[in-house]
Amino acid sequence: MGLKAKPLQLNTADAGFEAAFAARLHWSAETDAAIEQRVADILADVQKRGDAAVLDYTQRFDGLQAADVKTLEITQAELQAALDSLPAAQREALQAAAARVRKYHEAQKKASGESWSYRDEDGTLLGQKVTPLDRVGIYVPGGKAAYPSSVLMNAIPAHVAGVQEIVMVVPTPQGVRNPLVLAAACVAGVSRAFTVGGAQAVGALAYGTATIPKVDKITGPGNAYVASAKKRVFGTVGIDMIAGPSEILVLADGTTPAEWVAMDLFSQAEHDELAQSILLCPDAAYIAEVQAAIDRLLPEMPRREIIAKSLSDRGALILTRNMEEACAISNRIAPEHLEVSSSEPHRWEPLLRHAGAIFLGAFTSESLGDYCAGPNHVLPTSGTARFSSPLGVYDFQKRSSLIEVSEAGAQPLGRIAAELAYGEGLQAHARAAELRLNPVPTMRDSK
Amino acid sequence: MGLKAKPLQLNTADAGFEAAFAARLHWSAETDAAIEQRVADILADVQKRGDAAVLDYTQRFDGLQAADVKTLEITQAELQAALDSLPAAQREALQAAAARVRKYHEAQKKASGESWSYRDEDGTLLGQKVTPLDRVGIYVPGGKAAYPSSVLMNAIPAHVAGVQEIVMVVPTPQGVRNPLVLAAACVAGVSRAFTVGGAQAVGALAYGTATIPKVDKITGPGNAYVASAKKRVFGTVGIDMIAGPSEILVLADGTTPAEWVAMDLFSQAEHDELAQSILLCPDAAYIAEVQAAIDRLLPEMPRREIIAKSLSDRGALILTRNMEEACAISNRIAPEHLEVSSSEPHRWEPLLRHAGAIFLGAFTSESLGDYCAGPNHVLPTSGTARFSSPLGVYDFQKRSSLIEVSEAGAQPLGRIAAELAYGEGLQAHARAAELRLNPVPTMRDSK
Numbered sequence: 001m002g003l004k005a006k007p008l009q010l011n012t013a014d015a016g017f018e019a020a021f022a023a024r025l026h027w028s029a030e031t032d033a034a035i036e037q038r039v040a041d042i043l044a045d046v047q048k049r050g051d052a053a054v055l056d057y058t059q060r061f062d063g064l065q066a067a068d069v070k071t072l073e074i075t076q077a078e079l080q081a082a083l084d085s086l087p088a089a090q091r092e093a094l095q096a097a098a099a100r101v102r103k104y105h106e107a108q109k110k111a112s113g114e115s116w117s118y119r120d121e122d123g124t125l126l127g128q129k130v131t132p133l134d135r136v137g138i139y140v141p142g143g144k145a146a147y148p149s150s151v152l153m154n155a156i157p158a159h160v161a162g163v164q165e166i167v168m169v170v171p172t173p174q175g176v177r178n179p180l181v182l183a184a185a186c187v188a189g190v191s192r193a194f195t196v197g198g199a200q201a202v203g204a205l206a207y208g209t210a211t212i213p214k215v216d217k218i219t220g221p222g223n224a225y226v227a228s229a230k231k232r233v234f235g236t237v238g239i240d241m242i243a244g245p246s247e248i249l250v251l252a253d254g255t256t257p258a259e260w261v262a263m264d265l266f267s268q269a270e271h272d273e274l275a276q277s278i279l280l281c282p283d284a285a286y287i288a289e290v291q292a293a294i295d296r297l298l299p300e301m302p303r304r305e306i307i308a309k310s311l312s313d314r315g316a317l318i319l320t321r322n323m324e325e326a327c328a329i330s331n332r333i334a335p336e337h338l339e340v341s342s343s344e345p346h347r348w349e350p351l352l353r354h355a356g357a358i359f360l361g362a363f364t365s366e367s368l369g370d371y372c373a374g375p376n377h378v379l380p381t382s383g384t385a386r387f388s389s390p391l392g393v394y395d396f397q398k399r400s401s402l403i404e405v406s407e408a409g410a411q412p413l414g415r416i417a418a419e420l421a422y423g424e425g426l427q428a429h430a431r432a433a434e435l436r437l438n439p440v441p442t443m444r445d446s447k
Numbered sequence: 448m449g450l451k452a453k454p455l456q457l458n459t460a461d462a463g464f465e466a467a468f469a470a471r472l473h474w475s476a477e478t479d480a481a482i483e484q485r486v487a488d489i490l491a492d493v494q495k496r497g498d499a500a501v502l503d504y505t506q507r508f509d510g511l512q513a514a515d516v517k518t519l520e521i522t523q524a525e526l527q528a529a530l531d532s533l534p535a536a537q538r539e540a541l542q543a544a545a546a547r548v549r550k551y552h553e554a555q556k557k558a559s560g561e562s563w564s565y566r567d568e569d570g571t572l573l574g575q576k577v578t579p580l581d582r583v584g585i586y587v588p589g590g591k592a593a594y595p596s597s598v599l600m601n602a603i604p605a606h607v608a609g610v611q612e613i614v615m616v617v618p619t620p621q622g623v624r625n626p627l628v629l630a631a632a633c634v635a636g637v638s639r640a641f642t643v644g645g646a647q648a649v650g651a652l653a654y655g656t657a658t659i660p661k662v663d664k665i666t667g668p669g670n671a672y673v674a675s676a677k678k679r680v681f682g683t684v685g686i687d688m689i690a691g692p693s694e695i696l697v698l699a700d701g702t703t704p705a706e707w708v709a710m711d712l713f714s715q716a717e718h719d720e721l722a723q724s725i726l727l728c729p730d731a732a733y734i735a736e737v738q739a740a741i742d743r744l745l746p747e748m749p750r751r752e753i754i755a756k757s758l759s760d761r762g763a764l765i766l767t768r769n770m771e772e773a774c775a776i777s778n779r780i781a782p783e784h785l786e787v788s789s790s791e792p793h794r795w796e797p798l799l800r801h802a803g804a805i806f807l808g809a810f811t812s813e814s815l816g817d818y819c820a821g822p823n824h825v826l827p828t829s830g831t832a833r834f835s836s837p838l839g840v841y842d843f844q845k846r847s848s849l850i851e852v853s854e855a856g857a858q859p860l861g862r863i864a865a866e867l868a869y870g871e872g873l874q875a876h877a878r879a880a881e882l883r884l885n886p887v888p889t890m891r892d893s894k
Contacts, residue, residue, distance in 0.1 A: 093866035096859075104573055111563035111575075118554055125807070126551055126821050128558075131800055133834055147871055180870050216834040235689060238834035242682060260882050266875035300890065302874050338847075345851065352847075353578055360572070360851035363883050367876040368852055371864040374573050375848035387580055387663040387685035389846035399836035400785075400799075401822035404792065404807035405815055412543075417818040419540035423627050424594055427749050428713035429814040435707050436810050443747065 005308040007315030039199045039228040046203030057200035062173045069211035074193040082182030097372035098187045104374030105160040109393040125404035132162035137205035139220035142171035148184035155188035161396035171197020202229035244382035245274035249335035253342040254286035256362040262293035269310035270303040276314045280326035327351035334385040337366045356385045410436040452755040454762030486646045486675040493650030504647035509620045516658035521640040529629030544819035545634045551821030552607040556840040569856035574849045579609035584652035586667035589618035595631035602635035608843035618644020649676035691829035692721035696782035700789040701733035703809040709740035716757035717750040723761045727773035774798035781832040784813045803832045857883040
């Protein structure tokens with residue numbers, strides 16, 4: 001057949017490289033004004049009419065008619081039944097994946113999510129108290145693209161953080177429920193689940209309705225309506241990142257079987273025609289081998305149409321001068337997924353500054369990380385790994401500073417604070433510090 | 448004189464309490480559509496015309512004419528000269544505050560900002576690599592309200608995180624520079640500084656111009672234009688929180704001198720007429736004492752007009768049934784600053800779940816925390832302490848997951864991942880895992 005997957009071939013030594021590279025990377029989050037207005041209207045309506053609005057939109061968009069929102073709740077017994085109904089291999093895989101994800105996030109909590117404090121010489125206590133959020137909402141896409149792994153990756157960190165109530169919303173077009181998604185909710189410790197989706201679900205979680213509780217933060221992926229709704233309710237509640245198309249970048253030194261690398265590029269490309277798969281390699285013969293493997297493997301892939309379009313329109317095979325240059329280019333891209341497909345991954349890892357997740361060595365396919373290695377698969381996209389992090393336990397915790405100043409400590413601190421407060425013209429600040437001094441000085445003018 | 452500061456007096460035992468309490472707390476971030484449009488235009492112009500647009504807006508809004516943006520840069524020598532020019536007491540106070548803020552943030556980095564990893568039984572390495580952002584921008588308000596303490600509180604955590612380049616922008620209306628702000632920049636380790644402000648400064652930092660470098664994240668407070676601009680560039684760069692009016696909540700058991708508490712309420716109220724100062728106390732006689740202290744102290748405060756309006760319009764003195772109820776109400780408010788003005792602060796602290804910073808005991812005035820105790824004074828406002836945290840070292844770091852799966856580890860993990868990937872209909876994901884299995888199984892259909 002005529003289906004072709006031809007990533008753009010580039011060479012960093014070519015004069016036109018920079019321009020061609022920039023053009024291939026270019027992606028802009030189209031903010032569709034019509035969607036934004038629609039979402040604003042839906043959110044306002046949910047805020048105003050609560051359950052009634054949720055029912056209306058669920059009927060309109062999901063073709064799901066219900067007498068009241070209570071009947072849209074999935075009970076714990078139904079979640080358990082879904083888990084029990086799975087084929088044994090699938091159930092066990094889900095449970096094994098959940099156990100590994102839980103273990104990793106418990107280590108993460110211990111390494112970076114515990115309260116801490118110290119006392120300095122004058123007896124002053126300083127620190128931070130780390131506490132879980134009270135209640136969070138998890139958005140899970142429904143319909144054709146149903147991802148139980150997303151349920152695990154969002155709910156487990158919240159559970160490990162100690163969140164008491166995890167509320168899942170998932171659209172079920174025409175009322176069709178995905179048993180794998182429900183089973184994942186059971187395994188991951190979801191507290192309540194509602195078959196509601198779209199901007200109306202985000203609104204219900206952000207503002208609360210008579211039936212759906214208001215949460216403190218909403219995480220999880222969704223379509224353009226969901227993304228726009230999350231951005232709009234940000235501030236009223238917390239949100240995680242707004243995800244762009246998925247990306248993989250493979251740094252290859254030519255020692256990994258070319259078919260493995262080709263399949264890793266496919267595994268990103270099959271998500272979405274906008275997904276981006278890039279190979280950086282200093283070995284031209286190996287790049288040719290990977291292209292040959294792509295040609296050979298493509299026909300057997302059920303999602304070959306998407307893969308072909310994604311690779312041809314957005315993919316790239318880039319010949320670099322050496323691995324050091326490949327690492328430098330990778331840092332410019334700051335990819336979501338970064339495979340170091342090399343026999344010496346630890347030689348290159350220290351050079352890699354910006355990436356959502358770094359997969360080291362030929363055996364570490366990105367798909368292991370997507371499902372069960374342990375780390376979270378919700379990762380920063382579109383270069384935002386320059387300033388943001390994988391979803392983690394820390395996203396379901398918040399910190400409160402702790403300060404306890406002794407009478408002795410209040411003397412030097414009070415003098416410093418007063419000096420600076422007068423300098424800023426904030427005399428009540430200065431005076432509040434001075435009232436704790438012994439003796440209390442006369443109030444000064446500001447300078 | 449007739450100036451009065453009369454916070455609303457409430458009693459939790461009264462029938463009308465809930466409604467009156469809700470009305471007093473109500474505050475909505477007015478999103479002024481005209482400001483938003485204006486900001487969108489300025490940002491688009493800066494993105495398009497770069498330096499030329501920055502020069503135009505700086506002349507128009509700050510009355511500052513310059514031949515090029517280079518002349519708007521403040522040199523390191525000028526920052527140092529500003530520090531040298533300060534009166535000794537002020538210089539020493541600034542340096543002492545910076546040293547304490549630095550020490551606290553170093554402890555914070557150690558407690559929650561270091562890389563970590565572990566190997567599980569099959570030799571698989573899992574962890575997170577924590578790296579500083581490359582370059583950040585710090586917005587510092589200029590003109591009348593010049594806060595050198597904000598420079599310390601934004602730049603020092605970035606510096607401790609290891610950020611290589613800290614770019615400060617500060618408007619200087621009519622070209623008037625505030626020596627305390629410049630001195631603070633010197634002390635805090637700011638790399639470059641430009642006398643540019645407003646949405647144009649945010650745009651320059653987000654997109655970069657020929658002269659002002661593009662940064663990865665922008666932090667720091669500003670007016671409505673700056674806040675709107677930060678919200679709009681979010682995604683292109685990271686941002687810290689969008690701050691609402693400042694708040695203090697004092698939980699008092701009646702053992703702190705009433706004048707101290709009154710002055711602490713003033714120290715919040717003097718910021719802004721919209722600032723909110725609330726006292727929760729189970730002792731009616733003490734509440735009366737605090738009101739008497741307010742009446743007595745107000746006339747001597749230079750910012751008494753602002754204080755009176757803030758306390759009368761937004762303040763509250765609330766009589767509670769007991770301290771436990773006071774703690775529960777505090778959790779509902781999730782205040783920015785929470786003073787536990789009690790002889791037993793550690794009895795109540797465990798009951799306090801949501802707050803930006805908790806100040807324990809009578810000697811710990813909020814103003815000590817604002818300037819020099821060590822913790823950050825950039826804190827979540829308007830109830831967002833339910834889901835967000837003080838500015839910290841973690842805001843200037845990001846994390847990359849690390850995964851290295853051994854050949855042995857790839858066998859069980861590959862089988863789990865393949866099972867789940869087939870279940871999700873992502874066959875390339877499944878196949879990428881299966882290619883690492885030994886022997887490689889035949890490709891399955893999805894289920």
